[in-house]
Amino acid sequence: MPTPLILSPEQTAFLQGPLSMNVGAVGRDGWPCVCRAQGVIVARDRRSLTVLLSASRGRAVLEALDAGSAITLVVSRPATHATLQLKATRAMRVGVSPAHRAASARCVAAFAGELETLGYATELKTTLASVLPTDDLVALRFVPEIVFDQTPGPDAGRVLART
Amino acid sequence: MNIALESLRPCLDGAVPAVVATASPDGTPNVAYASQVHYVDPEHVALSFQFFSKTRENVLAHPYAQVQVIEPKSFRHFRLKLHYLRTETSGPLFEYMKAQLAGIAARTGMSRVFALRGADVYRVLDIENVDPRLLPAPAPPDALLKLRGALDHLGACDDLAHLADRALAALERGFGIRHALLAMLDESGSALYTLASLGYPASGVGAEVALGEGLIGVAAREAIPVRINHHTGDYTYHAALHVADPASPRIPLPVLANPHSQIAVPLMHGARLVGVLYAESEQNAFFSHADEDALVVYGRHLGALVVQLAALPDDAEPIRATSSPRPSGAPLAVRYFAHDHSVFIDNDYLIKGVAGSILWTLLNEHAASGRRDFCNRELRRDPRLPLPDFGDNLETRLILLQRRLAERCPQIALAKTGRGRFRLELARPLRLNAA
Structure with a gap:
C-alpha cells in the first residue's frame, strides 16, 4: 500500500482561499476536456477533496469522469498566480448538500472579490454569480495522489507531494 | 464550426x-x-x-x-x-x-x-x-466607422508635409488617439526617422529608430502590425530602444514614458514598407482587434498616398521671389562632420545623415554662388550628396530638415516655393566649418 497523501496545512489553507479553479479529464475518445469548477472543500483529514461543478457547463468532463477518466484540479490565486495542480486516477460523484451550495456561493464570491481588488469591474460579483449558479451543482470527491506546484515560471510542474 | x-x-x-x-x-x-x-x-x-x-x-x-x-x-x-x-x-x-x-x-x-x-x-x-444563456458583452465601438471618420478628416492632401500632419490629426478625430507619430523608413532600410508627431511636448522630429528595435522597429522589420494592450515593463518593447548608431548625436523619441496601450502598423505600398504609424494611450486595452484591422487599412492608404505624392513632378518654375531681409547680426557657426553628415549650429546638434548632408550642400552652394532657390531634381543629381538613390525619400528628408530648422534654428529656413522647389532664407550670416 502506498503511503496516503495528506495535504499540508499550507496547501489546505491555500485551497480555502479566493481561487480560480478548473477541472480536467480525458474523454473515452482521448480528447482532453476542461470545466471551471465553482467550489472546493478539503476533508477534515486532509486526504480527500470535494470539488463542485455545474452539471450543464461540465457535461463533457463529467461524462469522462463517469467513464473512468483520471481527474485533475488546477487552482490559482489571481493576486499572486500561486497555482497548485492535484491529480487522482479516479473521482466519485457524491450527493450535493446545502453545505455544498453554500460553499460554492462562498468560493465564487471570494474569487469575484479577489478579481475586484485587481481592478476588474465591480459588477463582476453579480456577473460571476450568474455565470456560476449553484442550481445544478455536481459534487465530485477524489483522493489526490500527486500535487504539483503549477505557479507560472520555470519551476512549474515541481512535485510537492505524492502517495 | x-x-x-x-x-x-x-x-x-x-x-x-x-x-x-x-x-x-x-x-x-x-x-x-x-x-x-x-x-x-x-x-x-x-x-x-x-x-x-x-x-x-x-x-x-x-x-x-x-x-x-x-x-x-x-x-x-x-x-x-x-x-x-x-x-x-x-x-x-x-x-x-x-x-x-x-x-x-x-x-x-x-x-x-x-x-x-x-x-x-x-x-x-x-x-x-459554454454559457449560451448569457448575453454577450456589449459590442465595442465600430472600428470601420472610426476609419471612415479618419479618412474623411484626412481629405485630399497635395503635399507630403500636409499629409503627415493631417494623417495624425485624423487619428484623433477618427479613433480618439491622442499620442501618435509617423516614422519613415530611411534609404538604407536599416532605420526609421520621425517625420511628424501628435500630442507630445517635444515633436521629436528627426528621432531615429533602428529596424527591429522596440515596437516600431519590430513592426517595420516584420512588416506587421504589433499591438500591446497593457503597460509593459519590458524595455525591449518601448517604442524604440536604440537609435541606429548609439555613438551618434540623437534626438529623443517623443513617446510616453509609461504607455498602457501601444500599436505600431506598417505603412505599406504594395509589398514595400514606407514607414510605420505608431500610436499609444495611457489607458489599458485602448486598441481592439478591430482597431488594429482599421489602422492596418489606414496604414496601407497612407503608404500609397506617400508614394503617390512623392512621385508628382516638380514645378517648372519657382514662385516669384519676394524680397527677403539681408542676414544681419553675429554669424552662426555651422559645423559639419562628414563621417555621419551631422550638422551643429553654435555647437548645438541639429541633424545628421541625409538631411545633414543636404543642408551642408545648400549652405555651401549659397556661400559660393549666392543662390537661394533650389529644386529637388538638382539635389537628386548632385554628386556632393554621396548617398544612395533618394527615391521618394528626398521629399520627406526635406520636410524633416525644414521642421528641425524651424524648431532648433529658425534663423535658417527652407521656404517652399512650389512643388519640389524651395528657397533658403537666412536671418543671420553663417560661418561654415567642415570638421
Whole structure:
C-alpha cells in the first residue's frame, strides 16, 4: 500500500482561499476536456477533496469522469498566480448538500472579490454569480495522489507531494 | 464550426487568463494556464510556448487539446477543440506574440518569467459556447466607422508635409488617439526617422529608430502590425530602444514614458514598407482587434498616398521671389562632420545623415554662388550628396530638415516655393566649418 497523501496545512489553507479553479479529464475518445469548477472543500483529514461543478457547463468532463477518466484540479490565486495542480486516477460523484451550495456561493464570491481588488469591474460579483449558479451543482470527491506546484515560471510542474 | 473564431477575438487578448487541457499518452489529464491564445486566422490560434511544460510534452506526444477562453465583461466561457500543428520560433507570428506577451506579462507582474520560446500553432476544430444563456458583452465601438471618420478628416492632401500632419490629426478625430507619430523608413532600410508627431511636448522630429528595435522597429522589420494592450515593463518593447548608431548625436523619441496601450502598423505600398504609424494611450486595452484591422487599412492608404505624392513632378518654375531681409547680426557657426553628415549650429546638434548632408550642400552652394532657390531634381543629381538613390525619400528628408530648422534654428529656413522647389532664407550670416 502506498503511503496516503495528506495535504499540508499550507496547501489546505491555500485551497480555502479566493481561487480560480478548473477541472480536467480525458474523454473515452482521448480528447482532453476542461470545466471551471465553482467550489472546493478539503476533508477534515486532509486526504480527500470535494470539488463542485455545474452539471450543464461540465457535461463533457463529467461524462469522462463517469467513464473512468483520471481527474485533475488546477487552482490559482489571481493576486499572486500561486497555482497548485492535484491529480487522482479516479473521482466519485457524491450527493450535493446545502453545505455544498453554500460553499460554492462562498468560493465564487471570494474569487469575484479577489478579481475586484485587481481592478476588474465591480459588477463582476453579480456577473460571476450568474455565470456560476449553484442550481445544478455536481459534487465530485477524489483522493489526490500527486500535487504539483503549477505557479507560472520555470519551476512549474515541481512535485510537492505524492502517495 | 457554429461559432466563428473571429467573433472570439475579444477573448484572445489576454485580459482574462485562458486554460489549456491536454492528455498524456497514458490518458492522464493536465490543465495549465495559457498566457496567450493568439488569433492567427479564421481557423488557427497560437499558444505561447514559454517553458518545457507538461502541456508541451503532452501535445508533442498526443496533439489534441482543449482551451477555455473567457470574454471580458460578460465572462462567457468558450471551449476550443484544438489540433497541434507546429511551433514557429521566428518570423512575424513569433515576433507579434513575443511583443504581446511582454504586455501580458507586465500586466500580470510576471515579466521576469515570461519569455517566448515559440508560437505553437493549432487548428481550431470546434468551438463551444459554454454559457449560451448569457448575453454577450456589449459590442465595442465600430472600428470601420472610426476609419471612415479618419479618412474623411484626412481629405485630399497635395503635399507630403500636409499629409503627415493631417494623417495624425485624423487619428484623433477618427479613433480618439491622442499620442501618435509617423516614422519613415530611411534609404538604407536599416532605420526609421520621425517625420511628424501628435500630442507630445517635444515633436521629436528627426528621432531615429533602428529596424527591429522596440515596437516600431519590430513592426517595420516584420512588416506587421504589433499591438500591446497593457503597460509593459519590458524595455525591449518601448517604442524604440536604440537609435541606429548609439555613438551618434540623437534626438529623443517623443513617446510616453509609461504607455498602457501601444500599436505600431506598417505603412505599406504594395509589398514595400514606407514607414510605420505608431500610436499609444495611457489607458489599458485602448486598441481592439478591430482597431488594429482599421489602422492596418489606414496604414496601407497612407503608404500609397506617400508614394503617390512623392512621385508628382516638380514645378517648372519657382514662385516669384519676394524680397527677403539681408542676414544681419553675429554669424552662426555651422559645423559639419562628414563621417555621419551631422550638422551643429553654435555647437548645438541639429541633424545628421541625409538631411545633414543636404543642408551642408545648400549652405555651401549659397556661400559660393549666392543662390537661394533650389529644386529637388538638382539635389537628386548632385554628386556632393554621396548617398544612395533618394527615391521618394528626398521629399520627406526635406520636410524633416525644414521642421528641425524651424524648431532648433529658425534663423535658417527652407521656404517652399512650389512643388519640389524651395528657397533658403537666412536671418543671420553663417560661418561654415567642415570638421
